[in-house]
Amino acid sequence: MSGNCWYLAAASALAEVPGRIERIFRNEQDESHSGLSHNGIYALDLFALMMPVTITIDDRLPLKKDKIGKPFFAKVGRDLSLWSPLFEKAFAKLHGSYDTMWAGNTNEGLNTIAGSPGYTIETTEHDDDSLWQLLSMQDRQNAMITMGSVNDENDIDLVNNHAYAFLRTIKLSTGERLVQVRNPWGTEKYSGPWSD
Numbered sequence: 001m002s003g004n005c006w007y008l009a010a011a012s013a014l015a016e017v018p019g020r021i022e023r024i025f026r027n028e029q030d031e032s033h034s035g036l037s038h039n040g041i042y043a044l045d046l047f048a049l050m051m052p053v054t055i056t057i058d059d060r061l062p063l064k065k066d067k068i069g070k071p072f073f074a075k076v077g078r079d080l081s082l083w084s085p086l087f088e089k090a091f092a093k094l095h096g097s098y099d100t101m102w103a104g105n106t107n108e109g110l111n112t113i114a115g116s117p118g119y120t121i122e123t124t125e126h127d128d129d130s131l132w133q134l135l136s137m138q139d140r141q142n143a144m145i146t147m148g149s150v151n152d153e154n155d156i157d158l159v160n161n162h163a164y165a166f167l168r169t170i171k172l173s174t175g176e177r178l179v180q181v182r183n184p185w186g187t188e189k190y191s192g193p194w195s196d
Contacts, residue, residue: 008184010109012165047115106146
């Protein structure tokens with residue numbers, strides 16, 4: 001589903017620190033410690049208007065017609081973890097449907113999944129040094145940070161009008177400063193310096 005990058009970036013930023021996603025799922029782990037519910041029912045603690053709510057879902061996921069067993073929206077993890085499609089289903093249920101997730105703001109996504117207010121920083125209001133200091137400080141504090149590209153043409157193939165999850169700041173021995181981000185769609189189009 002194109003247009004849900006705001007939610008996926010927020011979920012990805014939350015998942016950067018081990019334990020944060022696990023705390024949202026209320027289910028007790030079964031004897032095999034797989035994290036899967038033996039009855040297919042999951043309860044997740046989310047937030048609506050800064051108030052905690054528990055959303056209960058089953059494990060029935062919308063699947064692609066042409067790819068048997070592949071979820072239509074969020075993908076199963078490389079380690080076969082199901083938290084992402086289950087988490088997305090609970091988020092969609094809280095907001096009414098998958099269709100209501102078509103476009104949004106990453107601050108709203110973080111507010112719903114973490115229950116904390118967010119704020120927006122305009123990069124144009126900072127010089128390179130102050131922005132680097134701010135991001136480095138937030139990185140050390142394991143803050144949940146998302147970033148967005150503007151709806152503008154660029155020559156390095158950043159997706160226009162798209163949300164990314166912040167991963168970390170990196171300062172090289174040469175003095176170059178990098179910000180590592182994740183495209184929540186799981187693919188990279190970026191072709192500029194330091195791309196894959």
